[in-house]
Every structure is written in structure tokens, then in C-alpha cells.
Amino acid sequence: MANVCSAGLDIGFASLDYLQIGFLGIVQGITELLPISSTAHMRIVPAVLGWHDPGSAFSAAMQLAALAAVVSYFWRDVSAVTTGSIAAWKQRDFNSPMFRLAVAIILATIPIGIAGLALSHVLNACGSPLRSLSVIGWSCIAMAILLAIAELACRHRRSVDEMRLRDALIVGIAQVGALIPGVSRSGSTLTAALFLNFKREEAARFSFLLGLPAIALAGLKELAVLLHAHIPLQAWSLLLFGIVVASLSAFCAIWGLMKFLERFSTWPFIVYRAALGVFLLVAVSKGFLQ
Secondary structure: OOOOEEOOEEOHHHHOOHHHHHHHHHHHHHHHHOOOOHHHHHHHHHHHHOOOOOOHHHHHHOHHHHHHHHHHHOHHHHHHHHHHHHHHHHOOOOOOHHHHHHHHHHHHHHHHHHHHHHHHHHHOEOOOHHHOHHHHHHHHHHHHHHHHHHHHHOOOOEOHHHOOHHHHHHHHHHHHHHHOOOOOHHHHHHHHHHHOOEOHHHHHHHHHHHHHHHHHHHHHHHHHHHHHHOOOHHHHHHHHHHHHHHHHHHHHHHHHHHHHHHHOOOHHHHHHHHHHHHHHHHHHHOOOOO
8 A cells, every 4th residue: 555645745645536535524523523543443454454545735734624514514513613603793792702713723723833833744644653553553542542531530520601711722632642643633632621620512613613613723734735736637536426425424423423422431442442442453463464
């Protein structure tokens, strides 16, 4: 399984066909918004099936699919925050809940924005060491442990309405961990919100809302990078197809996750992440996967 590069950019997806891209789009959409790491699955699935690694550019551009799904599902929240914060700004009502939530979203985006720019040359480079299966395996195990501690040690009583700016900054800092493949943006922010004693479904809502700018910036930045790299028209067609498929599967993933967390804990995700990490480390050590 080889990488395909254009101007030093990892664009392995350009060597795949529409059926493969469609399948990976479904996997990407589901895993992007569940706390199980989409990057891990984008490395594992092609490796197991003997396909080319779709590359970091594919994963980053798929953020636009996640953006479409999150905005669609939480449209009432997004609309309320937008209109409410604008109205509060005009009225100089800086204690408005909607204005405070808007400020919190902006505040939470700053850490990952700075880190993402600083590490962009490493994250999206061909053959990036951060995309190795060993790194992903250890990341999966580490996040499984942290999520387990959050389940066992925290009370899970708070709602988004009780959010403080300090909470947003903590979740924003946790979001930086998502730059390491295997950590998962939704996993890191959900775990941080659980440590702050938010209810499980409220932690997920908090995670998604605070992640909107980061998701949008990551996707748009990757599109700009791909435009600058002058990738073939066929590659653009494949990418667009993948985004459409991933958007639909991501919406279903959000719906399922929110319904699940209203009734159950995150233990199934913890067990899955731990098992996935162990599988990867064993498979790499035995030479089954590279």
C-alpha cells in the first residue's frame, strides 16, 4: 500500500475508485463524530483491504462533511447562538447566555488553531510519522484510559447552560490532542467535558458546538492547500463524492450518538478503543499491518 503525493501533499485518495471512496466516506462520516478516531479507521480499513492509504488530505477535507452534519443536526442551537449573540452585541448585553456561548466557542478554537498552523507541515506531509499505526494504536489506548477515568470519577450532572469560559478553554485545549491521529476530536473534547462533570448527552452537545469553527477551519484550509497543489480534476470529483457520502453517514452518527448517550454510558466506546489499540500494536509487531 503506497502513498500518492502531489507537491509533497499526501493524496492517496486520488488512486482509488468511486466504490472505494464511497465506502471510505461512510466509514469516515461515522467515525469522525463518534469518539473512536476517524484517522485510525482511515488507516486501518485500507490497510486491511489492501487499498492505498487515502492520505491525510482526504481525512482533513472530510471535516467539511462533519461540519455539514453538525450544523444540520444542531441547527436550532447554531441559529440561536448566531442570532442571539449578534442581538446581545447590539444591545451591549454581554451577560447574555448566547453571547457567552459564542465567546466560548471562539475561545475554544484558539488553541487548536495555533497548534494546527504550527504542525501543518508535519501533519499533512507524505509519510508523516504521526500517521503510523503504532502511534494510532497507543493513542487509542491512552484515550480509552482517560475516557474510562472520566466515567468512573466524575458526576455528569451539568448542562451546557451552566458552561463557564474556563470550561470552554479546557475543552479547547483538549481539542489540540485531536491533531495526533488516533486521539479523535470528538473523543478528546467529549472526555474533557465529562471530566468537567457535564451530563453525557450535554458533553456531546458541548463538544460538537465548540468544535464547529475548528472543523470548518480544518476543512477549508485543506481545500485551499489542495487548490494550491493543483491536483487532477478526477481527484476533485472523488473528493466531492466522498464528502457527500460522509455528510450523510455523519448525520446518522450524530443522531445515533445523542440517542445512545441519553440512556447509556460511553463504556462501549472505551472497550472498542482499547481493543482497537491493542489490535493495532499486535498487528504491527507481528508484521500483519504496516
